[in-house]
Amino acid sequence: MITPRGVNGYNRMRPYETLVVDVTYRCNSPCAYCRWGSSHTERRADRNLEEVMVPHESLRALGTRRVVLSGGEPLLFPDLAQVLAYYSAVVPERVVISNGLLLDSGLREKLLAAGATGS
Numbered sequence: 001m002i003t004p005r006g007v008n009g010y011n012r013m014r015p016y017e018t019l020v021v022d023v024t025y026r027c028n029s030p031c032a033y034c035r036w037g038s039s040h041t042e043r044r045a046d047r048n049l050e051e052v053m054v055p056h057e058s059l060r061a062l063g064t065r066r067v068v069l070s071g072g073e074p075l076l077f078p079d080l081a082q083v084l085a086y087y088s089a090v091v092p093e094r095v096v097i098s099n100g101l102l103l104d105s106g107l108r109e110k111l112l113a114a115g116a117t118g119s
């Protein structure tokens with residue numbers, strides 16, 4: 001689901017300046033309080049690229065300045081670098097919300113090279 005919403009201090013921005021995109025409904029963590037927890041996600045799947053790549057013309061029309069890639073755990077999404085590169089063309093800030101379990105220096109460099117500006 002794609003929802004315009006405020007995130008932390010960002011909620012002072014205009015409603016559509018931050019776009020949150022859930023790229024997958026899978027997660028590798030078993031957080032008991034979370035509906036995406038790995039113990040509850042046997043039949044959950046990644047979303048397809050058409051769903052997670054909002055058309056550039058729509059982003060321009062909305063005035064989107066930040067995209068937040070979330071999930072589930074977005075580092076499980078196999079095409080995350082492609083999605084970051086896609087949003088780099090029109091959105092100044094690209095943030096990945098991750099639990100960090102898969103993150104190492106190599107993946108960090110790959111995400112930065114693909115266009116991530118924060119996590």
Ligand code: SF4
Nearest residue numbers: 027029031034037099
């Ligand atoms: S790491 Fe995040 S998305 Fe995954 S189960 Fe825990 S709270 Fe949910």
